[in-house]
Amino acid sequence: MTEQRRRFELLILDELRKMNEKLDRMIKIDEEILRGLLENRMPVEEPIKFEKNLDAMTLLTLPDNLRKTALVMCKLSEATAQDVASETGRKRAVESALLNELAAMGYLAKKRKGRKIYFVLR
Amino acid sequence: MNGVVSIHSSRGGTGKSLIAVNLAATYAKQGMNVSLIDFDFRAPSLNTVFDISKMEYSVNDFLNGQCPIEDVLIDLSGKYRTKGKFFIGVADPSLEAIRDMISKSRKWEIEALKKLLNLKSDLDNLKINYAIYDTSPGILYSSINAVTSSDLSLIVLTLDKLDIKGTQRMIRDIYDAFEKKTLILVNKAFPEMTPLSEDENKRMLHRIESELKKKIICEIPCFCDVLAASRNTIFALEKPEHAFTESLEALAQELTKAMNT
Numbered sequence: 001m002t003e004q005r006r007r008f009e010l011l012i013l014d015e016l017r018k019m020n021e022k023l024d025r026m027i028k029i030d031e032e033i034l035r036g037l038l039e040n041r042m043p044v045e046e047p048i049k050f051e052k053n054l055d056a057m058t059l060l061t062l063p064d065n066l067r068k069t070a071l072v073m074c075k076l077s078e079a080t081a082q083d084v085a086s087e088t089g090r091k092r093a094v095e096s097a098l099l100n101e102l103a104a105m106g107y108l109a110k111k112r113k114g115r116k117i118y119f120v121l122r
Numbered sequence: 123m124n125g126v127v128s129i130h131s132s133r134g135g136t137g138k139s140l141i142a143v144n145l146a147a148t149y150a151k152q153g154m155n156v157s158l159i160d161f162d163f164r165a166p167s168l169n170t171v172f173d174i175s176k177m178e179y180s181v182n183d184f185l186n187g188q189c190p191i192e193d194v195l196i197d198l199s200g201k202y203r204t205k206g207k208f209f210i211g212v213a214d215p216s217l218e219a220i221r222d223m224i225s226k227s228r229k230w231e232i233e234a235l236k237k238l239l240n241l242k243s244d245l246d247n248l249k250i251n252y253a254i255y256d257t258s259p260g261i262l263y264s265s266i267n268a269v270t271s272s273d274l275s276l277i278v279l280t281l282d283k284l285d286i287k288g289t290q291r292m293i294r295d296i297y298d299a300f301e302k303k304t305l306i307l308v309n310k311a312f313p314e315m316t317p318l319s320e321d322e323n324k325r326m327l328h329r330i331e332s333e334l335k336k337k338i339i340c341e342i343p344c345f346c347d348v349l350a351a352s353r354n355t356i357f358a359l360e361k362p363e364h365a366f367t368e369s370l371e372a373l374a375q376e377l378t379k380a381m382n383t
Contacts, residue, residue, distance in 0.1 A: 055231045056266040060299050067299065071270065074232065075239035121232070 052106040069098040078120045123246040125381035128255040128272035132288030136278045137309040139167045142256040147358040148374045150208035154251040157195055159211035161268040162258045163223035166213035180214035185234045191244045202359050231263045238271035274303045274381055280310045290334055306336050310344035340373045
């Protein structure tokens with residue numbers, strides 16, 4: 001029984017040794033990869049940004065209700081909903097909704113200055 | 123400022139530039155301060171019409187952000203002895219400039235549109251009463267930008283079926299989309315020597331108006347001597363008694379009315 005137990009323990013020890021060797025090899029490979037990356041300083045590729053431009057041809061593809069607002073933004077470049085409403089003659093709330101729609105479509109960006117929200121042409 | 127008129131057509135050869143030059147000259151002769159600006163960058167013509175061989179700055183330079191509009195405008199009031207100021211803005215006719223303008227990026231076109239949308243107030247500051255934009259025929263960035271930034275657009279067409287159908291498409295695709303105030307001028311309407319009867323003329327104009335769903339502001343006959351003068355004569359200034367000049371005076375009056383309504 002004792003002999004059998006001793007053999008079993010040796011077998012386990014042998015397996016543990018093999019596993020240890022495997023782990024050492026894996027750590028070594030990891031270290032080599034990391035060293036190579038740092039030495040070569042491989043740049044991490046940035047995702048391509050899709051920019052939407054409001055040029056004259058694009059204006060023609062917009063729905064009618066958005067085109068007027070977009071055209072005013074082409075003139076002003078940066079404006080509040082109130083600024084745009086003063087140009088179009090429509091209500092501020094209407095322009096605010098349309099400007100947000102253009103922002104959601106990717107044509108405008110939004111920024112805050114104090115208490116006011118400005119829409120900016122991309 | 124009284125207004126900005128863009129003169130456009132669906133294709134070349136309709137007499138668009140001839141009308142633009144003589145309309146601007148008519149306003150200047152009547153005592154208005156006028157600026158006539160060439161936005162036809164593919165085929166500039168004002169340098170030839172006014173015999174300008176050297177210019178410090180062109181309209182191209184203005185759109186490229188290299189100078190303000192006042193540096194582009196050339197004062198011809200002294201040369202033509204007009205009552206009002208008669209300025210012209212010339213597009214650069216050099217091959218490099220034409221090549222440069224047809225290969226502009228979309229980003230540049232956005233900046234150009236912004237400059238044009240603000241041009242009316244720039245001209246207003248210079249005490250200009252009327253600005254006339256001579257555009258490229260057809261649907262190009264430069265012509266759409268000019269049409270978009272004007273108060274009223276005058277489409278010049280001949281009785282050629284291609285002109286009428288092309289204009290119909292252009293009105294549907296551009297003018298209606300921008301809700302632009304648009305009027306039609308029928309040029310070279312019929313030969314001067316063989317005019318249509320009044321009834322025939324009325325029927326023809328009515329047919330065009332219903333096809334285009336736009337009002338015809340004026341029809342100008344085909345004058346052989348205007349064509350023969352080959353741009354050497356600005357009829358509105360040099361031939362005050364000519365029927366072509368009278369047609370232009372009537373057009374100027376109608377346009378003024380249309381801009382005020």
